[in-house]
Structures are given as C-alpha cells and as structure tokens.
Amino acid sequence: MRPELSVVMPAYNEEANIGAAITRTVEQLEGLGLSWELILVDDGSQDLTFARMREAAGSEPRLRVLRLSRNFGSHIAITAGLEHARGSACLVITSDLEEPAEKIPDFIRLWQSGYEIVWGIRTARREPLTVRVSSGLFHTLFRVFGLTGYYRQAIGGGFFLVDRRVVDVLRRLKERNRTVVGLLSWLGFSQATLAYEPVARGAGRSKWTFGRRLKLAIDSFVAFSYVPIRLVSALGIFIAGVSFTYGLFVGLRAVFGGIAVQGWPTLMVAVLFLGGLQLLVSGMLGEYLWRALDESRGRPLYIVAEELGFDGTRGAESAEPVRVGQAEFP
CATH class of the missing domain: 3.90.550.10 (Spore Coat Polysaccharide Biosynthesis Protein SpsA; Chain A)
Structure with missing residues (x-):
C-alpha cells in the first residue's frame, strides 16, 4: 500500500x-x-x-x-x-x-x-x-x-x-x-x-x-543558460570591431601624420590578450562538449x-x- x-x-x-x-x-x-x-x-x-x-x-x-x-x-x-x-x-x-x-x-x-x-x-x-x-x-x-x-x-x-x-x-x-x-x-x-x-x-x-x-x-x-555561448559571440564581434577601428586609426595616422607605428608593444599586448581570450573560450566550449559526451555514454545516474x-x-x-x-x- x-x-x-x-x-x-x-x-x-x-x-x-x-x-x-x-x-x-x-x-x-x-x-x-x-x-x-x-x-x-x-x-x-x-x-x-x-x-x-x-x-x-x-x-x-x-x-x-x-x-x-x-x-x-x-x-x-x-x-x-x-x-x-x-x-x-x-x-x-x-x-x-x-x-x-x-x-x-x-x-x-x-x-x-x-x-x-x-x-x-x-x-x-x-x-x-x-x-x-x-x-x-x-x-x-x-x-x-x-x-x-x-x-x-x-x-x-x-x-x-x-x-x-x-x-x-x-x-x-x-x-x-x-x-x-x-x-x-x-x-x-x-x-x-x-x-x-x-x-x-x-x-x-x-x-x-x-x-x-x-x-x-x-x-x-x-x-x-545559453548566455555563456552568446556572450562569447558578442565578445568576438566587439573585439573584431575594436581591432578594425584601431587598425584603421594606426594606418591613417601613419599615412597622414607621418607617425611611425610602434609595433612590438602593440603586437605583444594584442597577442597576449587574444591568446588568453582563446583559452577562455576553448574552456567554455569544452564544458558544453564534455557534458554532451558525458550524457551520451548512457551510464546510470x-x-x-x-x-x-x-x-x-x-x-x-x-x-x-x-x-x-x-x-x-x-
């Protein structure tokens, strides 16, 4: 009963x-x-x-x-x-x-x-x-x-x-x-x-x-939540926009202002920033992929x-x- x-x-x-x-x-x-x-x-x-x-x-x-x-x-x-x-x-x-x-x-x-x-x-x-x-x-x-x-x-x-x-x-x-x-x-x-x-x-x-x-x-x-994935997409668009704007600014200044481009510091900052961002995004995507794999195994709870x-x-x-x-x- x-x-x-x-x-x-x-x-x-x-x-x-x-x-x-x-x-x-x-x-x-x-x-x-x-x-x-x-x-x-x-x-x-x-x-x-x-x-x-x-x-x-x-x-x-x-x-x-x-x-x-x-x-x-x-x-x-x-x-x-x-x-x-x-x-x-x-x-x-x-x-x-x-x-x-x-x-x-x-x-x-x-x-x-x-x-x-x-x-x-x-x-x-x-x-x-x-x-x-x-x-x-x-x-x-x-x-x-x-x-x-x-x-x-x-x-x-x-x-x-x-x-x-x-x-x-x-x-x-x-x-x-x-x-x-x-x-x-x-x-x-x-x-x-x-x-x-x-x-x-x-x-x-x-x-x-x-x-x-x-x-x-x-x-x-x-x-x-899908926000982490959407946040990555938005961040990628933002960084692409900033990079394009900065590149345009540097190019115009070099052409019309005669100011030499400071390559080494700018390059290092950009590489380190983008490298860290890629690791962050890879880890976030890895969380979703690992959970999908874990579910697909079909093991008991x-x-x-x-x-x-x-x-x-x-x-x-x-x-x-x-x-x-x-x-x-x-």
Whole structure:
C-alpha cells in the first residue's frame, strides 16, 4: 500500500548527526496523522553512517535504507531517494540537523492546499560572509541569465516538498550533471515558499566545499543558460570591431601624420590578450562538449550497493497521466 508521505533524507559522513535527525523527523511524522515512510540514502559514506541507518531501520519498519556504491553527490542522492519513494507527496530534508523537522507539518498544509512544489527558504544564513556573498551573486545571476522564473530568494535545495505528479516527471529527466533545484524550477507546476530559520549544525562540518559549490554553479549555467555561448559571440564581434577601428586609426595616422607605428608593444599586448581570450573560450566550449559526451555514454545516474526495507519495487506512478514532450505516461 502506498504511503501518503515519503521523506527522503540523504547523508554523507553524518554518523554523529544521523541518529538525532531520524529521531526528530520520526517524532514529527508520527503527529501528522498520515501514513509515511522515511527513506535514508547513504551517499557512499566512509564512516559509520550506514551502520547507524541499519540500526534505526531494524527497530522501525517504515524506515527504508539505500546505500550508494560511492559518493555521487547530494543531488544524485536526492534523486535516488525520490525514485524509490512511493508517497503521494515526497519531502526532502537534510541529515545535518540544520533544517528544523518541526516545519514538516507546515509543508504538508501547503501541499494539501494545492501546491505541488513547496520550497523551504532560509531566513538567515550561518555561513561565512564570503559564502553568503557568492551564494547571493549566483542566485541573482541564475535568475537573470538562467531561469527567469527562478525565485528571488536563495533556494538551498535541502528542504522542500514535491507532489507525486512532479516526481513522476522528474524521474524521466536523466541528466547526469544535475541540480535538482534547477530541474524542479524548470518543470513549473504550482509552487510556494515556506520561510524557516535554520538551527546550528549538530556536529561536524558542511560537506559543501568551495569546489562543490563551483561545480554546481557551472552545471546550473551550462544546463539552463545559453548566455555563456552568446556572450562569447558578442565578445568576438566587439573585439573584431575594436581591432578594425584601431587598425584603421594606426594606418591613417601613419599615412597622414607621418607617425611611425610602434609595433612590438602593440603586437605583444594584442597577442597576449587574444591568446588568453582563446583559452577562455576553448574552456567554455569544452564544458558544453564534455557534458554532451558525458550524457551520451548512457551510464546510470547512481548504483545502489545495498538496500534495506524494500520489496524490489520502486515508487508507483500516479494514476493521473503526466505529459512529457509528446509522450503520455499512465
């Protein structure tokens, strides 16, 4: 029998937090008056995270556990949990205790009122100033040049709810270098936001390093924006125009003014500038080509090494048809 609510909790090296995160979440779920399941996704942890999950699942039959074969990244782990979820609604919450489980009933109320996607929006951020500034800049640029319908508030992607219809469509999007927030925003549907204040992390440090944040930003722009390519074209036209104008100016000055052309400094500046620009453009085009190659390989998004509490079936499709392109799925 399909539960009314599925909760997906991804974790990576969270042995110190996962036990408390499960306890707090289950306490809130018990008070909802809905049937539920809690899907724990171990994203290739190297500590005792999976052992803690196994122990919790042994005493609660509504807990289901997935252990991925390696660390695929949080967005892939979330995708794995959603693809195995059976609920009419699916809620995603992190395992680091920063997202308050006490807000789960508020998500449910918004979903029951008709919204198909409910985003949790942090009212305060506890990261360093450099992280807050860079994050704000990314969300602003992504809204302007990536997804025009993207929310003005920064969506972290660690606390949100989606309806079964949305999950059915998301399961058909097999992009490897993905951002779940971007994909869900692109899908549309009726969306709402829910403000909450994050709490202090239980233990350990955030796994979102500068490198991971940078990769997510690049993936987001490459997947949803043509602006980088258009910018390269515009820059090429601009440089060609400047070069032609400067060449015309130098030629006229040499012919009518009798002023000798200073070749060496001008040549070096032009060569170094154009050489650096070519490397930049080549790298940008390489990002698009590499992602096209990565998609063409057809490798699976993730590999499940072990699962607990599953009967061999994934989440059931919704009874109402959902259209993807020209295809119709039951």
